[in-house]
Amino acid sequence: MLRVLDAAAIRRWADAAVRVLEARREELDRLNVFPVPDADTGSNLALTMRAAADALGRLPATAGSAEAAAALASGALRGARGNSGVIVSQLPRGLSEALHAGEYLGEHGRTLAAALSRADELARAAVSHPVEGTILSVLSAAARAATREAETARAREDGPRELVRVLDAAVTAAGTALAETPRQLPTLARAGVVDAGGKGLVLILEALLAVLSGRPVDVVTGTGTYRPSFRSRERDALIADRESGSAEFDYEVMYLLEGSSPDRVELMRERLAELGDSVVVVGDGQVGGTAMWNVHVHCTDVGAAIEVGLEAGQPRRITVVRFADQLAERGADDGRFVRDRAVVALVTGRELADLVRTDGVTALVAPPDRQPDVAEIVAAVAGCQARHVVVLPNDMDLNQVAEEAADQFRATGRTDTDVVVVPTSSVLQGLAALAVHDPERRSGADVVAMAEAAAATRTGVIRIAESEALTWAGRCFAGDVLGLVDGEVVLIEQDLRKGAAQLVDRMLTTGGELVTVLLGQPDEGGTAELGEYLAGHLRQTHPEVEVTCYPGGPAGRPVQLGVE
Incomplete structure (x- = not known):
């Protein structure tokens, strides 16, 4: 009987949990009846715990219990599959947070109780609309029982048996809660089964109890490690039965999110709930730039779900899975395409996104600190679900990136989708x-x-010089207003208004009927007043020209001008 849940015990628990779940995978899959019959929960739980064991197996043998729990939590989060997998990933995270908080898993079970309570709190916070009679009910019962037993064991000074007693109480309560799930969900009662996710959680807790109590369990080897395998996903892997949510939505979208913050993640969660259902967002509990969240939503507009992630941080490992029931209703070919034509426009900021986003146009919004990469453009193209997709990079530096994305998309075998990049050098x-x-x-x-329309639009931009330099228009100094046409400096001024007016006049010397003014960030001079000034200037100097002003340009460019 173990008095301490050390790194070796955590490794044996991971090994046992994976083996138990893989052995009972088919049984768990057959239990899936809520809210519609499917066959994924057993597979999702097994894959989630295998990913956790993969991460743990990469740690050196000298790693301590806190490091082992952190690796287990990180691996579970990164590899979480489906709602049940995402919720179960919070179990090792709760343990990791409890250990890092300085508690000691030794002669008392308070830390183990704290770990279960934290996992319960995180799991419920991650689900938009918690439903009783599911894995959430089982986890809550386990956490409450562990807390009660920890306090009782402390009072009677159980000593070496305390850790096992606390977990044994949690497992017993979890089993009781599992048996109650059919009384809480009529769907389960009609099918005569218990909740599949809850059953999987009980198995995971029982595996830990076997490790702690020293009972002979044939699935616990104590030496098992798992090495991750990397291979491309077959078509069948991107079609899944629906585990939860309304049949109104066609796709399951999942990705890892980096470079975000709790406030931005909470806003993302709210926006995802507007796009679909079965929204689950959980983090790894890290503080600072290393924090990561696992995002899961059922929706129809895949591009919008990815855009929400781009605004919140940097999505990675994006996976889009079609639901088998929708595919069966539409037929295999119709399930792939929901429209004939679509456009993906790369923009910066929500104002520009709202400007370009119309029926059939997807706005891929770049994060404020970087440009979209190839993977994000590929995901946006795939999310259009169209036979013909046009990509508008809207930035000279992104034209080549967009071409690489188109090539990579074709390399996935989607040759039935026609992807064309129109090389637009500005929005x-x-x-x-x-x-x-x-x-x-x-x-x-x-x-x-x-x-042709893009090529016929001459573009100019106002920038502010950052340092002294020699340009085609002469020597400039830091703070000077630079007017550029086609990437070359054509004028240098000290006043922003004068520089913008001179630039538009210069561009109109070769003619033009429409001038579009895109104002940049207000704190850099791209204010509404500047737009009104330019419009008034053109009414006096070129009354025949139509002028349109829009806000929302990128940072570093107070004004962009387009002449058609």
Whole structure:
């Protein structure tokens, strides 16, 4: 009987949990009846715990219990599959947080009780609409029983048996709660089964109890380690039965999120709840730039779900899975395409996203501190579910990135989707392309029209010099206002208003009927007053020209100008 849950015991627990879940996978899958019959819970739990064991197996043998618990929590979060997997991933996270808080898992079970209570708290906070009679009820019962037993054991000074007594109470309570699930959910009662996720949780807790109590359990080897395998996913792996949620939504979207904060994650959770259901967002409990969250939602607009993640941080390991019931209703071919034509426009900021986002146009919003990468563009193209997709990079530096994304998308075998990149060097050229976009026109002709409209839009930009330099227009100094056309400096001024007015006049010397003004960040001078000044200036100097102003340009560019 163990008095301490040390690193070796944690490794044996991970090994035992994986083996138990894999042995009972089919049994758990057959229990799935809520809210519609499916066959994924056993597989999801086994894969989640295997990912946790993978991470633990990469630790050196000298790692302590806190490091082992942290690795287990990180691996479970990264590999969590489905609602049940995401919730179970909070169990090792609770243990990790309890150990890092300085508690001692030795002659008392208070830390173990604290770990279960924290896991219960995290799991319920992660689910938008907790439902009793599920794995959540089982986890809550285990946490409450462990807390009660820890206090009782402390009073009677159980000594070496305290840790096992606390866990034994938790397992007993979890089993009782599992038996009650059919009384809480009519769906389970009609099928005559208990909740599949709750059953899996009981198995995981029983595996830990076997390790602590020293009882002979044939699935516990004490030496088992798992090495992760990396291979491309087959088509069947991207089709799944529905584990929860409404049949209104077609897809399950999952990704890991880095570089965010609790406030931004909470806003993301609210926005995902507006897009779909079965929203689960859980973190690894780390503080600072290393924090990571696992995001799960059922929705129909895949692109929007990914955009929400891009605004909150940096999504990774994006997975989009079609639900088998939707695929069966539509047929395999129709399930792949929900529209004939779509456009992906790369933009910065929500204001520009709202400007370009119309029916058939997906706005891929870049994070404030970096540009979208190839994987994010590929995911946005896939999320369109269209036969013909046009990508508008809207930035000279992103044209090549977009081309690489198109090549990578084709390399996945999706040759039935036609992806074309129209090389727009600014969002103003992108707006010109969208203005002539006609979904009813033949796709090839539509791409040509968009490319011609973009090419016919001359673009200029105002920047502020950061240091002294020699340009085509002469020597500039830090703080000078620079006017650029096609990437070359054509004028240097000291006043922002004068510089913007001179630049637009210069661009109109070769003619033009429409001037579009994109204002940048207000704290950099891109204010509404500047837009009004330029509009008034053009009414006096070029009354024949139509002027349109929009806010929401990127940082570092107080003004961008487009002339058509």
